[in-house]
Amino acid sequence: MVRLVLYDLIIVGGGPAGLAAAVYARKRLLNTLVLTLDIGGQVLQTEKIDNYPGYLEKSGMGLAAAFEAQAKEYGAEFILAEATRIEKEGDAFKVHTSAGDFESKAVIVTGGRQPRRLCVPGEDRFFGRGVNLSLRCNADRIKGKVVAVVGGGNTALQRSELLSGFAARVYLIHRRDCFRGDELTLVRLRSIPNVEFLLNTVITEMRGGDALESVILKNTATGEERELRVDEVFLDIGRDIKLDYVRHLVATDAAGKIITDKSGRTSCEGLFAAGDITDTPYAQVIIAAGQGATAALTAYSYIKKRPGEICY
Numbered sequence: 001m002v003r004l005v006l007y008d009l010i011i012v013g014g015g016p017a018g019l020a021a022a023v024y025a026r027k028r029l030l031n032t033l034v035l036t037l038d039i040g041g042q043v044l045q046t047e048k049i050d051n052y053p054g055y056l057e058k059s060g061m062g063l064a065a066a067f068e069a070q071a072k073e074y075g076a077e078f079i080l081a082e083a084t085r086i087e088k089e090g091d092a093f094k095v096h097t098s099a100g101d102f103e104s105k106a107v108i109v110t111g112g113r114q115p116r117r118l119c120v121p122g123e124d125r126f127f128g129r130g131v132n133l134s135l136r137c138n139a140d141r142i143k144g145k146v147v148a149v150v151g152g153g154n155t156a157l158q159r160s161e162l163l164s165g166f167a168a169r170v171y172l173i174h175r176r177d178c179f180r181g182d183e184l185t186l187v188r189l190r191s192i193p194n195v196e197f198l199l200n201t202v203i204t205e206m207r208g209g210d211a212l213e214s215v216i217l218k219n220t221a222t223g224e225e226r227e228l229r230v231d232e233v234f235l236d237i238g239r240d241i242k243l244d245y246v247r248h249l250v251a252t253d254a255a256g257k258i259i260t261d262k263s264g265r266t267s268c269e270g271l272f273a274a275g276d277i278t279d280t281p282y283a284q285v286i287i288a289a290g291q292g293a294t295a296a297l298t299a300y301s302y303i304k305k306r307p308g309e310i311c312y
C-alpha cells in the first residue's frame with residue numbers, strides 16, 4: 001500500500017486567514033499544504049478594500065494576488081480542491097477532498113463564509129446566466145440592462161449604487177421595510193433616479209429561457225404577486241458558515257461558528273481555526289489574517305512538542 005505524504009500542516013481555505021497562516025507556517029519551515037476552492041476567498045468578491053493597513057491600491061483582486069504571491073514565494077504548496085471530511089487518526093489527521101486524501105500532523109481550518117442563496121425555483125438553473133452571487137460585476141456586461149439587487153445590508157446598498165452608474169434601471173429588493181446598511185449610502189441611493197426600492201418584497205421564482213428573463217415578486221405585507229422583467233439579479237443576502245467537513249470534531253457556538261481560544265486552538269487537539277469561520281465578532285481581512293498568523297504559530301508549537309520533532 002502506498003503511504004500518503006505526511007505534511008506538517010494542512011490549511012483548509014485560501015482566503016486571508018489561510019494565506020497568512022501559510023506564510024507564517026513556511027517561515028517556520030513547516031511542510032505546508034493549502035487545500036482550497038479558490039485563492040483569495042471573499043477578497044476576490046470585493047470591489048474595494050480601503051482599510052487594510054499599508055495597502056493603498058484598494059482592489060480586492062490585487063490584495064488577493066499579493067497574498068498568494070507571498071505564500072507561494074515562501075514555498076507553500078497549493079491544491080485546488082474541496083475538503084469534504086477531516087478525520088483524526090491517532091495523533092495525525094486525514095483530510096478527504098475532491099482531489100484525494102491528504103495527511104498531516106496538524107490542521108488549520110479557515111473555510112470562511114459562503115454567499116447565502118434564496119433557494120427559489122429557477123435560481124440554480126440561471127446561476128451564471130443572470131443570477132450572480134455577490135460577485136464583482138463586469139460593467140460592460142451590465143451596461144443598459146435592467147438589474148435587481150436583493151438584500152438590505154451595506155453590500156446590497158453599495159452594489160446598487162455602483163450598478164446605477166451603467167445599468168438602465170436598478171431594483172433594490174428587500175424583504176423588510178427598512179435597511180440594515182448605513183444611512184449615508186441610503187441617502188445617496190434615494191437620490192439616484194434609476195434606482196427603485198421594492199420593500200417588503202421577496203423573489204419567489206426566477207423564469208427565463210436560455211438565460212434569466214424575469215422574476216416573480218411577492219409583497220410580504222399584502223401577499224400580492226407580480227412578474228418583473230430583469231436581465232440580471234445580484235444576491236447580497238448574507239453569508240453562511242459551512243462546517244460539514246469538520247463539525248464532528250469541533251465545538252461551535254450558537255451561531256454555528258467554531259469556538260477558538262485566543263491562540264486559535266479548537267476543542268480538538270492539533271486542529272486550529274482562524275478567520276470568519278471562528279467565533280470572532282468581526283469579519284474583516286486584517287482580523288482574519290492576524291488570526292491565521294496566530295493559528296500557524298500555535299500549530300508550530302504544537303507540532304514541535306511532539307516526540308522526535310526537530311526544533312530549529
Ligand SMILES: Cc1cc2nc3c(=O)[nH]c(=O)nc-3n(C[C@H](O)[C@H](O)[C@H](O)COP(=O)(O)OP(=O)(O)OC[C@H]3O[C@@H](n4cnc5c(N)ncnc54)[C@H](O)[C@@H]3O)c2cc1C
Binds near residue numbers: 037042046050
Ligand atoms: C462584498 C464583501 C466586501 C468586503 N469588504 C471588506 C472590506 O472592505 N474590508 C475588510 O476588511 N473586509 C471586507 N470583507 C470581509 C473579508 O473579505 C472577510 O472577513 C475575509 O475575507 C475573511 O477571510 P477568511 O480567510 O476567514 O475567509 P474567506 O475569505 O471566506 O476565505 C475562505 C476560503 O476557504 C475556502 N473554502 C471554503 N470551504 C472550503 C472547503 N470545504 N474546502 C476547501 N476550501 C474551502 C474558500 O474557497 C476560500 O478560499 C468583505 C467581504 C465581502 C463579501
